[in-house]
Amino acid sequence: MLYGYAGKILTINLNTGKASADHIPEDLARDYLGGRGFVARLLYDRLDPGTDPLGPENIIVVATGPLSGHLLPGSGKTHFGALSPATGGYGDSNLGGHFGPTLKYAGYDCMIIEGKADQLSTIIIDNETVKIVPDQGLKGKGAIEAEQELKERLGEDYQLLTIGPAGENKVAFACISHDFGRQAGRTGVAAVLGSKNIKAVAVRGTKKIPVFDAKRAQEKGEEMYKVCFGKPGFKTWTPFGTASITDWANEVGAFPTRNFQTSYAEFHEKINGQAIVDRLLVTDKGCFGCPTPCGKYGHTTTALGSAYVEGPEYESIATLGGSCCLEEIEEVAYANYVCDQLGIDTISAGVVVSFAMECFEKGVISAEEVGREISFGSLEDTVYLLEKIAAREGIGDVLAEGVKQAAAIFGDGSESYAIHVKGLEWSGYECRNAPGMMLSYMTADVGAHHNRSWALGYDVSQSDADVSELIEAGTGGKLEISTPDGKVDHVISMQHSRPLFDALGICRLQSMEIGFETFHYEEVFELITGRRLSWQEMLAISERIWQLTRQFNVKHIEGFGRDWDYPPRRFMEEPVPSGPNEGRYISKEILDKMLDEYYEKRGWDKNGIPKPQTLARFGLD
Amino acid sequence: MKLTVKEERCSGCNVCRVVCALHNAGAVQPSQALLKIKGEFPDPGTYKIAYCNQCGICADSCPEDAILERDGEYNIDYELCTQCLICIDSCPFDVMVVTESEYPAKCTGCGKCVELCPRQAVLADQG
Ligand code: SF4
Ligand code: SF4
Numbered sequence A: 001m002l003y004g005y006a007g008k009i010l011t012i013n014l015n016t017g018k019a020s021a022d023h024i025p026e027d028l029a030r031d032y033l034g035g036r037g038f039v040a041r042l043l044y045d046r047l048d049p050g051t052d053p054l055g056p057e058n059i060i061v062v063a064t065g066p067l068s069g070h071l072l073p074g075s076g077k078t079h080f081g082a083l084s085p086a087t088g089g090y091g092d093s094n095l096g097g098h099f100g101p102t103l104k105y106a107g108y109d110c111m112i113i114e115g116k117a118d119q120l121s122t123i124i125i126d127n128e129t130v131k132i133v134p135d136q137g138l139k140g141k142g143a144i145e146a147e148q149e150l151k152e153r154l155g156e157d158y159q160l161l162t163i164g165p166a167g168e169n170k171v172a173f174a175c176i177s178h179d180f181g182r183q184a185g186r187t188g189v190a191a192v193l194g195s196k197n198i199k200a201v202a203v204r205g206t207k208k209i210p211v212f213d214a215k216r217a218q219e220k221g222e223e224m225y226k227v228c229f230g231k232p233g234f235k236t237w238t239p240f241g242t243a244s245i246t247d248w249a250n251e252v253g254a255f256p257t258r259n260f261q262t263s264y265a266e267f268h269e270k271i272n273g274q275a276i277v278d279r280l281l282v283t284d285k286g287c288f289g290c291p292t293p294c295g296k297y298g299h300t301t302t303a304l305g306s307a308y309v310e311g312p313e314y315e316s317i318a319t320l321g322g323s324c325c326l327e328e329i330e331e332v333a334y335a336n337y338v339c340d341q342l343g344i345d346t347i348s349a350g351v352v353v354s355f356a357m358e359c360f361e362k363g364v365i366s367a368e369e370v371g372r373e374i375s376f377g378s379l380e381d382t383v384y385l386l387e388k389i390a391a392r393e394g395i396g397d398v399l400a401e402g403v404k405q406a407a408a409i410f411g412d413g414s415e416s417y418a419i420h421v422k423g424l425e426w427s428g429y430e431c432r433n434a435p436g437m438m439l440s441y442m443t444a445d446v447g448a449h450h451n452r453s454w455a456l457g458y459d460v461s462q463s464d465a466d467v468s469e470l471i472e473a474g475t476g477g478k479l480e481i482s483t484p485d486g487k488v489d490h491v492i493s494m495q496h497s498r499p500l501f502d503a504l505g506i507c508r509l510q511s512m513e514i515g516f517e518t519f520h521y522e523e524v525f526e527l528i529t530g531r532r533l534s535w536q537e538m539l540a541i542s543e544r545i546w547q548l549t550r551q552f553n554v555k556h557i558e559g560f561g562r563d564w565d566y567p568p569r570r571f572m573e574e575p576v577p578s579g580p581n582e583g584r585y586i587s588k589e590i591l592d593k594m595l596d597e598y599y600e601k602r603g604w605d606k607n608g609i610p611k612p613q614t615l616a617r618f619g620l621d
Numbered sequence B: 001m002k003l004t005v006k007e008e009r010c011s012g013c014n015v016c017r018v019v020c021a022l023h024n025a026g027a028v029q030p031s032q033a034l035l036k037i038k039g040e041f042p043d044p045g046t047y048k049i050a051y052c053n054q055c056g057i058c059a060d061s062c063p064e065d066a067i068l069e070r071d072g073e074y075n076i077d078y079e080l081c082t083q084c085l086i087c088i089d090s091c092p093f094d095v096m097v098v099t100e101s102e103y104p105a106k107c108t109g110c111g112k113c114v115e116l117c118p119r120q121a122v123l124a125d126q127g
């Protein structure tokens, strides 16, 4: 018996309309834990080279971890993966909320969706019963709107995943939406759902998850909450959530501004965590099991309209606020709301829109092509572009493929400021004085995402301080040049530790933001699963997953290698024009040295391809 | 312990429900929890907490007088309970559940939800 797990994988075949439940293979749980590990292994095994990300042969894997749904802090995370339409390689993204725990209560750790429904449909899972229901009534509806409608129809007990028009139209950065404001935003998993004609997935679960030692697991879980309650960051970080970091990111010159032209925004205090609390906040909104709810649910009013919206969280502040230069928090929140309804990832959306704004500013695209004049700082232009993208109308059809593809079409030097790696738009940290963070983005398996390694704190402080401590310490107004020394090791270690949370099915923020100690997870893991693994041993599993996703990219992306690991030229050639990091950039020579060291330490060849003996070492040959 | 709530503090985490079910039903199974959280989204964006305030209406409905009051708390005497489940529907807050062995269950006043709610949204009623 697999304690801690629900025990089953649910496979839903949309071609036949049939669902089947199979036992989780014990070696899969042993070698890959769950969540991201399940996603990576199942995608690797099931997808052949040459698969079209938007064809019926692509699959979507939804996976919880062994700790999801249990009594412990942050146990609400769910992982999603598919061959990514944004990168053509490994794609995954996760969300919090309540979906994953409920899927487990329905009896499934993992769900695989394959094939294609012949018309737009909703999957409804009620414990053992699985139905695929055609539902044209939801066509074109906003992701939040569709969730609201389905909640009313099905009842409060159901947890929902929905996509918006952008997902239906297969926008490369469409997101899966859940719980009125939580998204699996990255890598375009919702476009894959849309390509399969699935508008929504609903789940209700009333069963129990077996626990190895329920009594002691309960005691340990209770203790873990109480330890969290006692952390200083519990009180200081929670009120502002991820937006806490906005001022600090500016102070250290890492705040993407004007399509990453510069790394400091004068107006940052108008869009920071305090602005959210003062001007938007209705309630703190957390995920399942969360002691430190980072969701700031609020209400915004702008010239374009008013709306309820969760967030904006830091990433949306950075890309919609900083990169598109929306200077008031109400505007950032409204753009966030528009993205949420359309079902597009706010990170990519902000980067794509600001890219278009810069292209227009530089005369690369004309008012005629765009359909109007556009400029940084305009909410109206931002919303105009977002709607065009979701509908794939005019210029929106080009932008819907993301900045990499758009730059290839626009040309005229726009590649150097198309801010992405591997085709995935860069998230909210500018890195021209942050070599560790730069390398993190360059080598992340999914493309330019901070979820895998966040080395910025280390770049700035040369310490392992958690985020609350970094913010508390500040820089004292002094910002040294951050050197590459020691960064490669740090990045590698973070690329194992952060994604490990995704494999366990839990939130990393209690650990990363308020300093909750990892040994607690070892203890509770043993009481829940009956399996003794040290954190180090779990990190070794995370390392195996890292090797596997690299190999996945080798398998699926033609000609994959070193060239896929560079940032845009802007970061290697253009000195930052203003702010604390004025004059700085990191040359290609320095990055090449870092890549050489990184590949060497990873056991990859000079081109970044895992060597056969490396794969053998992780049982991947 | 008699409960009271401050709904404006609730973040919807459901920790109260997980610990309630674990403590009272011995399982990780929030559908067995003896209180409920309902999110009202997108508008007005708040949470409602349905909980037992020890009103005793279940006791009044019980044909066997199997729900007994002691110091303001009502508890089911499972020796007397005949599993008719009439009490379940009588609860005005819909916070009684049927256990796997088909007995009714109601809030026992154990206070676990109060102890673990990260937001102090469920509290002991001092008045
Ligand atoms: S910290 Fe945020 S993301 Fe993590 S569990 Fe809490 S609400 Fe969810
Ligand atoms: S007091 Fe105990 S039984 Fe009652 S709702 Fe809270 S945890 Fe459940």
Ligand code: SF4
Pocket: B009, B010, B011, B012, B013, B014, B015, B016, B017, B037, B049, B116, B117, B118, B119, B120, B121, B122
């Ligand atoms: S534990 Fe507290 S904050 Fe969480 S859902 Fe229950 S009442 Fe709300």
